[in-house]
Amino acid sequence: MPFIPHTEDDIRDMLAAIGAPSIEALFDEIPQELRIKSLAGVPVGLPEQEIGRLMTARAKQDGSPLSFLGAGAYEHHIPSAVWAIVTRGEIYSAYTPYQAEASQGTLQAIYEYQTMIASLTGMQVSNATLYDGGSALAEAALMAVRAHRKSSSLRILVPTTVHPHYRKVAVATAGNQGLVFDTVSYVRESGCVAPTALAPYAGEDINALVIQQPNFFGMLEDVDALTDWAHANGALVIAVVNPTSLAILKPPGEWGAKGADIVVGEGQPLGVPLSSGGPYFGFMTTRMEYVRQMPGRIVGRTVDLDGRVGYALTLQAREQHIRRGKATSNICTNQGLLMTAATIYMSIMGPEGLERVAALSAQRTRELVAALSRVKGVRRCFEGPNFHEAVLLLDRPAAEVLRGLADRGVLGGFDLGEHYPELGSAILVCATETKTAADIETCAAALTEALRAARAA
Amino acid sequence: MSNRLEKPIFEYSRPGRGAIGQWPQKTAIPADLPAHLRRRNRPLLPEVSELEAVRHFTRLSQLNFSIDTHFYPLGSCTMKYNPKACNQYALLPEFTGRHPLAPESHGQGFLACMYELQEMLKEVTGMRGVSLTPMAGAHGEFAGVAMIRAYHRARGDLARNEIIVPEAAHGTNPATATMCGCVVREIPVMADGDVDIEALKAVVGPNTAGIMLTNPSTLGVFERRIKEVAGIVHAAGGLLYYDGANLNAILGKVRPGDMGFDVIHMNLHKTFSTPHGGGGPGSGAVGVSERLLPYLPIPIVGREGERHRWLSEQDLPQSIGRLSTFMGNAGVLLRAYIYMRMLGREGMSRVADFATLNANYLLAKLVQAGYDAAYPQRRASHEFIVTAKRQAKEQGVTAMDIAKRLLDFGFHAPTTYFPLLVPECLLIEPTETESKEALDAFIEAMVKIRHEGEGDASLLKGAPHTLPVRRLDDVRAARQLDLTWKPGAAA
Incomplete structure (x- = not known):
């Protein structure tokens, strides 16, 4: 009986105290015709040693290929201290801090997180995190509709340079409340949105414009011009940003004349492992004037009965456990464990460390693009400044080339064919500070071979 | 569990300090990044050594109750043991x-x-x-x-x-x-x-x-x-x-x-x-x-x-x-x-067996100790509700007072005031991974709390007394919003 401590004597004594003849008798209120005899489709239990062997074998089967994949999830060095601390039982096995006196550690960590992420994004307030980057954009769109005092429009403008999965999550989530997402296309040469592409929407009632920086292609949008266009046309600005990039790129709070209104993004690059896509965390920051329209938990600093400083969940009147059907969102939890990991990561990296990570990732990507562009049949797709990703065009079908690379132990990038068929055979590549010159050489050599094999086929 | 409050990590920060061993090599920001797209001022992140960070967050962890350290009978949340494997x-x-x-x-x-x-x-x-x-x-x-x-x-x-x-x-x-x-x-x-x-x-x-x-x-x-x-x-x-x-x-x-x-x-x-x-x-x-x-x-x-x-x-x-x-x-x-x-398949039905056994045992013993079951004619499932309506009326002791006093005895509070339709409710879920001794210790604390309510209830009303902080001023938290740390500002 794994994890159940009862002895035969315990069971006997407990049943006697209840006045029940058997454990089975405790289920006598369940109609007999609904009862099942067994769970035949579930395998028999395994001791820890055997599950350990199984999981180790499964893990080995997947291996640790050299990867240049990005597209919304980024491989960065994670200091050992980060996960050594968050897997402590006092953090790992605690619950939502409803009992503030017994949860000061969790609450203070959230307060420190809110401070760091608000500063990183250049905004005034933050919540205690949402599920992931995509769902954070969906919540931001819903929040914009609540927050915009001068527009009752449900239309949100979303350039196709915003992560295609984020756009799908936003539609699947916010579409249920009638929000409409109008797409705006990019300029083929730059891979960015031109403010002129927005001109057809001038004078229309638009609730918000979404701007991703760096955009899905890794390119840098003209955020000042786009932000100013939105504000001049009565729309709010929802920024989608990569937190690592903000160590060197202008924070959304300073975009254009007035800054972005709501900022969201994927927190994974801040100390959270790739783990097949989760658990990650979505961050969200905003102006103080919109704090009551924010979804999710928020922590405030206050004092106790004796005047000592303490921390507590606050503005709970926004939330589902108080407002039920009238809450700002149905969200109940945050991604507490991952938020804690990010707070420790940001503390250990500090402003200098994070800046170095961002600068070196940008530098390595330039080296990668240079090395791969020298391979016959490969060229860069877009002109202009980028952060740590770039789009490359191949003279053979991307899917086939990527398979050839994977066979050589290299995950060479993300095939853009499904989401951007107009680009032809195109892949999105990424290098972070984890990649060395030798890794880049390995990638270039494998790509040379894979393309040669594809041409020969 | 520690009683020592921990200052915000920003107050450990010293310009020029850092966990240098964790940083990658210094590189210039690529020259092709246009000036108008760059960051001008550094973000407010602490500048601390790795040890300072480790010590700070370890100390924060010690201000929490958790399953690994405390019985956590939080109804509707199923706070069972999370196996390390x-x-x-x-x-x-x-x-x-x-x-x-x-x-x-x-x-x-x-x-x-x-x-x-x-x-x-x-x-x-x-x-x-x-x-x-x-x-x-x-x-x-x-x-x-x-x-x-x-x-x-x-x-x-x-x-x-x-x-x-x-x-x-x-x-x-x-x-x-x-x-x-x-x-x-x-x-x-x-x-x-x-x-x-x-x-x-x-x-x-x-x-x-x-x-x-x-x-x-x-x-x-x-x-x-x-x-x-x-x-x-x-x-x-x-x-x-x-x-x-x-x-x-x-x-x-x-x-x-x-x-x-x-x-x-x-x-x-x-x-x-x-x-x-x-x-x-x-x-x-x-x-x-x-x-x-x-x-x-x-x-x-x-x-x-x-x-x-x-x-x-x-x-x-x-x-x-x-x-x-x-x-x-x-x-x-x-x-x-x-x-x-x-x-496995056998282990799963035992989960329901022992979650239900523990809940019904706890309910029976609490009723014996003078607490009122919200649904006395019903079997408990894996959890049950005790209502402190009578205590509230006779002694002025609320479900919240009982919950907060339990913290002093080293037990996480049950879920309080949910579901809303049961007045002064405590929703209690022990889970299957708790031993009879753990349940008995909880019952003993509940008996003591009941006795405290009969006399001078001030001990209960002012609880908790032994935690890092006492009850917090939620009204102040909501009215004087302090959501981020600011240099030089005292709370």
Whole structure:
């Protein structure tokens, strides 16, 4: 009986105290015709040693290929201290801090997180995190509709340079409340949105414009011009940003004349492992004037009965456990464990460390693009400044080339064919500070071979 | 547990200090980045040594109650032991290092775990299909109600926008219905804890999209007339949604699919013991009956022969779509998979046996000690409600006072003031992993608290006394918003 401590004597004594003849008798209120005899489709239990062997074998089967994949999830060095601390039982096995006196550690960590992420994004307030980057954009769109005092429009403008999965999550989530997402296309040469592409929407009632920086292609949008266009046309600005990039790129709070209104993004690059896509965390920051329209938990600093400083969940009147059907969102939890990991990561990296990570990732990507562009049949797709990703065009079908690379132990990038068929055979590549010159050489050599094999086929 | 308050990490910061060994080499910011797109001022991140950071966050951890350190009978939350093996093997470097967009050729091991997890969840719930994508219970609820809406829409049944919820439902239920663009219709619960069937009959009709139920309900009792409820809702053309918050109570005993539910979410962080992490990550996998199969959120793992692959829009053109950037909380799902494989089929029904034994024992002993059961004529499921209505009236001692005083005795408080319809309520869920001694110690503390209430209740009213802080000024927290640390500002 794994994890159940009862002895035969315990069971006997407990049943006697209840006045029940058997454990089975405790289920006598369940109609007999609904009862099942067994769970035949579930395998028999395994001791820890055997599950350990199984999981180790499964893990080995997947291996640790050299990867240049990005597209919304980024491989960065994670200091050992980060996960050594968050897997402590006092953090790992605690619950939502409803009992503030017994949860000061969790609450203070959230307060420190809110401070760091608000500063990183250049905004005034933050919540205690949402599920992931995509769902954070969906919540931001819903929040914009609540927050915009001068527009009752449900239309949100979303350039196709915003992560295609984020756009799908936003539609699947916010579409249920009638929000409409109008797409705006990019300029083929730059891979960015031109403010002129927005001109057809001038004078229309638009609730918000979404701007991703760096955009899905890794390119840098003209955020000042786009932000100013939105504000001049009565729309709010929802920024989608990569937190690592903000160590060197202008924070959304300073975009254009007035800054972005709501900022969201994927927190994974801040100390959270790739783990097949989760658990990650979505961050969200905003102006103080919109704090009551924010979804999710928020922590405030206050004092106790004796005047000592303490921390507590606050503005709970926004939330589902108080407002039920009238809450700002149905969200109940945050991604507490991952938020804690990010707070420790940001503390250990500090402003200098994070800046170095961002600068070196940008530098390595330039080296990668240079090395791969020298391979016959490969060229860069877009002109202009980028952060740590770039789009490359191949003279053979991307899917086939990527398979050839994977066979050589290299995950060479993300095939853009499904989401951007107009680009032809195109892949999105990424290098972070984890990649060395030798890794880049390995990638270039494998790509040379894979393309040669594809041409020969 | 420590009593020493810890200053904000920013107050340890010294310009020029840092965990240098963790930083990559210094590189110039690429010259091609235009000046107007660059950051001008550094963000407010602390400049501390690695040891200072480790010590600070370790000290913060010591200000928390947790399952590993304290009995945590938080009703509706299933705070059972989180086995260490689940964490250790989910953190194998190949799993943590696997990119979400890595090809299926480099994910067969991981995908096999996910496929088998889907299959096991289908078996324990009696449903026909499962998607692992939702990232929390409330997210699973969203997926479920969105599927109900998609089902009606696909049939051209466009008027169905009402979701019925019992008044005792979790707050997420009505909030979810609203998020899905539905209207909420609340129905009362009868004195014995079962849904008011007559009220249900009166409210169903051509606008009914569905009903959201938890069974056992949030009142800690099994909804005995569930088949009748299912019959009424189905006859009216609506579907049944099962909130899986209380699945621990019935694991291996009875299945939501057999009760007539069309869609359910499972809180893997409750029943399948993945960590609560101080408020997440959760995981809210959804299961559906035959008629909702086409609408499951993507991606799902499929199997062809020995190969596993992702099923996406092409395979499920009627799917409600993508609810997470990638595939949801994969690392949490691995932990749930490991837990289910360790328990196996026998271990699972023992979960329900001992969760129910512990709850009924605790209830019997608390009643013996002078506390009032909210539903004295009913069996407890895996949890139960004690009401302090009498203490509040006679002694002025509220459920909150009892909860806060329990903290002084080293027990996390039960859930208080939920469900709202029971006055001064304490919702208590011991879980199966607690020993009789742990339960007895809790009972002893509750007996002491009752005695304290009989005399000078000031000890209770002012509790807790032994924690790092006493009761906090929530009004000040909301009125004088202090949401970020600022240099030079004292609290």
